[in-house]
Amino acid sequence: MNNTTDALSQISNILTKWYIENKRDLPWREITDPYKIWISEIILQQTRVNQGMSYYLRFIERFPTVKTLAVADEDEVLKYWQGLGYYTRARNLHKAAKKIVSDFEGEFPKLHADILKLAGIGVYTAAAICSFAYNQPYAVVDGNVYRVLSRLFGIETPIDTGSGQKEFAELAQNLLPTQQPGLHNQAIMEFGALQCTPGLPDCVKCPLNTFCKSLQNNNINNLPIKSQKTKVTSRYFNYLFIEYQGNTFIQKRTQKDVWQNLWEFPLIESNHLLTDKELIDNQFSNSLFEKVNNITISKISNPMKHVLSHRVIYAQFITISLAELPTGLSELKQIPISELDNFAVSRLMELFLETLTK
Structure with missing residues (x-):
């Protein structure tokens, strides 16, 4: 399959249609509050959805706004994070909330460049907030998206290399429609979580199976590729x-x-x-x-x-x-x-x- 504009548009449309019919009902969806979207994305960085749900609800109940989070004591923030692990995430949330209050009068910034300057926010999280809250055209690339794109387009470039990350980022951006980019981003992430899963995906029922390069080459289970194993x-x-x-x-x-x-x-x-x-x-x-x-x-x-x-x-x-x-x-x-x-x-x-x- 050539990466033509036509084919990319078809893929995006199929993903969006699939998402509307199959998406999970999650409390951070169907909202445009950048603060709540931010909290959900940070929780889900290292936490499965079913585990993170109760923590998200409890955290938002105690810290419903940027200002309430900013003025809280760090010990209390960490206590509400307890059990989620990777506590640097909680400390960065607290630090970023303070910056939003001091530099943006308590209003979550709207510019992609400003969001990227906040502690603990990288390219993926900034893209998620910008697209979900403000419908800005920034493509998300997380683990699910790496898997979908690598399989769909048969990409064997390791995802843990600079060249690989650049290649996937460009492809994800080319696939992103100018209309409703937030919906597309939600769709491709959900597709990776529910349909194009790490182990034994149901390719027979996959709505993108006619486009899938790795399915054609019987290479599903080998993608995506990492060049290095984490030393433990x-x-x-x-x-x-x-x-x-x-x-x-x-x-x-x-x-x-x-x-x-x-x-x-x-x-x-x-x-x-x-x-x-x-x-x-x-x-x-x-x-x-x-x-x-x-x-x-x-x-x-x-x-x-x-x-x-x-x-x-x-x-x-x-x-x-x-x-x-x-x-x-x-x-x-x-x-x-x-x-x-x-x-x-x-x-x-x-x-x-x-x-x-x-």
Whole structure:
């Protein structure tokens, strides 16, 4: 198939017709509020629709406007994001909301260039907001769109290269109609999510099967192509859940690392999960409990595995009961155990806290 204007127009029309008949009913659709569209797009960057729905509704209920988000405390924003992961997204939302209030009088900007300057907004998100909220002709290219275009046009250029991203961006823009670009963008993304799926797509029922190059070449399951595999590293976290007269101790992760600005128990990171003897002999542990004799390790949780995009974290939670308060804990925040739910923590911490209530 030649990429003629006629053929591209046909494909767009078929996609739009399919979308109108098959689209899911989602709360961020059929709206033009750029703020709500922005929130939905950021949530869906690393989260499946069925998981993100409740978080979106809860987040919008608490922060219904840019201004309410901008004036909120970051800890509260992170708490409402808890469970979604990739917390940089929440911190960038908060930072961008503050910029919108300070630089745009609280009104979400309309110019593509201005939207791109906001923290956490890249080419895809800017295109989504501009097309969905303002019906501006910017083509979206996300994972679903890469898959649809690579299969439909038989493109074997790796999508994780500069040349590949440029090729797909140009093709997506050429496919975009000048009329109702937002509808087209919604359609091609939904088509990738529901019809042209990663595994075992139903090509027989596909309305674009007569156009599909990869179907003709029996190459569906090999596209799209990535040139590199993500290197995954393992890390080992030993958390100290310290009990003292109904209280416990937490600290905020301030380094530029996973879960930045979230709260956690004192942490010993090591090259393996430590035994009880290794915990007692550990230098950090000794500094916390210096000159205290009555330290009891009452429980060590089963190992937990938490998979992130570039790393796998193996963790265990060590419950330590104290009869007296050591001075080494003075740098930590002491709170009642019953108030742990008030603090924004990682999903890994959240899973452990759930065991305390069982």
